[in-house]
Every structure is written in structure tokens, then in C-alpha cells.
Amino acid sequence: MRITVIDYKAGNLTSVLKALRHLGAETVVTDGDLALVEVAERLVLPGVGHFAATERLDATGLTSAIRAAIARGVPFLGICVGMQWLYAGSSEAPAQPGLGYFTESCARFSESPEKVPHVGWNSLEVRKDSRLLAGVEPGEYVYFTHSYKAPVTADTAAVTHYIEPFASAVERGNVMGVQFHPEKSGATGLKILHNFLSWKSKETK
């Protein structure tokens, strides 16, 4: 299994690559070689840091290439800012549009006595038909570190509670995203990445 990991110079890819390789995947990294996206079997968009960094995806043409790959049915997984990018945008960088695959926008956690960022291990309420989160039982924990979050909608695959309920995972067809870091979430995280690696289109058995 070959996974194309997109590097848009927002943080460190080492942990994501390590986890994918641990699960037996061959990894290819691209920071702008569109041909690699055109032949990709599976795409992962990691990302930590600021939403504004996704500007680089537009500047390099990766946004269009990813949009085309998704339309072809290539399984796509966005992690953290990579998940938020699937939405229309984020109040973290209002001038920078996201992919818009999901029409809602991401926003900062509401003012609260709780700390923002949300850092640490928190639990997931998993939607029953989620394929990405298959086998994740109630009471399993994953590792988060973020200040902005996606709203709960019909496409939400898991809800997590911190200050308010938010979408900790999103899934529609071949497009998936997780707000947490599966590569840093122990056995639960590896199970989720394994689900992504073994994801198959329903039409082609």
C-alpha cells in the first residue's frame, strides 16, 4: 500500500510517516509535485500550526490536484489542520479559504474558564456507521492539541466534548478527517490509521 503524504511546510511529518510505515505502508512525500498526487492511491494531509499555512496548497496547485483526486475516489485523510482545511475555512485565517468539501467553517473554542488550547487525551462518541473509526469502543481515548474546531453536522463521524461538543472526526464517502493525532494516540490511533489504509470503495467491493 502506497500512501502519498502532502507536505505544506506546517510542522513536522516524521510522526505521521513513522506510524504509516509501522503499519506496513510505503510512504511518498510531496511538497508540490502534482504528478505524485495524480497517481496517488491514498492521500494524507497532516498539519499542525496555523490555518494560514494551507495557503501553500493553493500556491503550489496542490488544492486543485487534491480536489481532482478526491473526485476520482482516492481515499483522503486530513489530520488536525488537515481536517479543518476540508471545510470552507476557519476564523483563524478568515482570508484563507479551505477546500470547501464540507460547507461549514471552523472556529475557535468559545470563551470559557477552561484552557484553550485543548491539549491531552479525550474520548470519542463514534457514529455507528463510521468506517474510519470502526472498532473504536466507547471509552477509548485519543490525543488532541488544538484551539480551533469543526462544528457537529450530519457528516460528523465522532463527537468530543471540551467546552462544547465539536467534530473530532468527519467522514463522507472517500473523504475523512480527524481533529486528533492518530499517530500519537497509541493503539487506538494505529487502529484508526489501519482502517484508513484498508478502506475500500463500496462500489469496487
Added chain:
Amino acid sequence: MITKRIIACLDVHGGRVVKGVQFVDLIDAGDPATQAARHAREGADEIVLLDITATHEGRQTLLETVRRTALELFVPFCVGGGIRSAKDAAQVFEAGADKVSVNSAALAHPTLIDAIGRSFGAQAVVVAIDARRDPEAADPVRDAQVFVQGGRKPAGRRVVEWAREAEGRGAGEILLTSMNADGTRAGFDCELTAAVSEAVNIPVIASGGAGTVAHFVDVFGRGRADAALAASIFHFGVSSARSLKEELAKAGVSVRLPC
């Protein structure tokens, strides 16, 4: 619900885990990669590897140790000790660390925090503060002083103010070690931890003084810590992070279990 983190700390010297009191009488305690994997398996929520050599010559050994340790570690992994520049930090991230902890170098050049945060994100920068109460001061907690060089030299900064500045510059977490409590096994400095935790909006990791499970309950409650560093407690009766967390859960602390 968000859980309180138990972070296992490994002191590393020359590529080996060492145990000792105040960096003296070091005893070899094994291979860092093996120890880190064991702690993760036994329920630690995160691993901190602290290079206590932190010499220029030791950098390559450290990077190799980080690389080997990170290879099969799938929980957050923080590396500290001797990180003096954004370039040092970049090498440690490249080797597989998720976070770096900076201490003396950040006090000497506070823009180091901004620089690492800009390149790798705030979540990747932990500012470690060695704190000592000033018994002469009107308010020993508010006036607690930052110390450098393993707690030998005052940095001329108040702890709470430095924590606030670090946050403003883009630190993602504060690792607060009480020099007064460290090594006493008489409990964390809960007043100081609470003062820092209330002053900033980023997580505070409490360190120094743990001797019993009750001390952890106390620092997560009264001390308002978001996480606590566990080092010597594993040498004194509590066998693993899991057994510590099972006791914490019984005391009503929210922790990641089963793990």
C-alpha cells in the same frame, strides 16, 4: 472528558537512562528506547526524555537516542536538554520528537520560543521552568524566582511573569519544577503550580516532590495541574503509570483508562 496526563520522564546521559539524586551517583537504568516503550505500554500518556549531559559532543548521541526511541513510540514524545537554537530543535524534531523542552536558552534568548513556535507550532514548544520560592519575599508564591543551571543560579525573573511571557511568545505548555519540593517526596508545590496554572491559558505540567498517589490527587485538584511528571515514584512502590492511574481514578481523577 479531557483527562489528566501522567508523563513518564527519562533522564538520559550518554545514551543511557540514568537514575540518581540531584545528578549525582548515577546508576545505569537501561536503554531509553526500551524504557520509553515500556512506559507507553504500561499506561504513560506521554514520554519526556531529558538529556542531562547536554554537551556539544553529546548531541549526535542524543539524536541517535531520540531516533531509536521515537521509532516505535506512538504517544507524544518530548525531548529536552541542551536545545539552544531553532536549529537544535529542528534536528530533534527531524529525529522524531513531537515537542522540545527549552529552559536556560529560552531565558537567555526568549525569542527562541517565538522561533521554534513559528516553525513547528506552539504545541511543539514546552518551556521548562525551575522555580524556587523566596522565603524572604512578602509573597513567596507570587515572588517565586526562576533558577537556571540545574537550580544553582537565579535568573532574575519571577516564575509567574516568565510563564506569562513564555505563553505570549508562543509556548504550548509549561513544565514547572519546584526546586524546593524536588527530591523531597513530600508532595508537589500545589500553591505555586496553581498560581502558574491560573496565570496562563496553556497546560501546566507539575514536577518535583511526588512521593505518593495522594500527592498526584492533590496537584490535579488544588494545584490545578493539567499533567504531572512521574519519575522517581516508579522506583518507590508504584509499579507503573497504569497502577498510578488506577489509584487516581478511584480518587475521582479523570485519567485515560484502560490504557
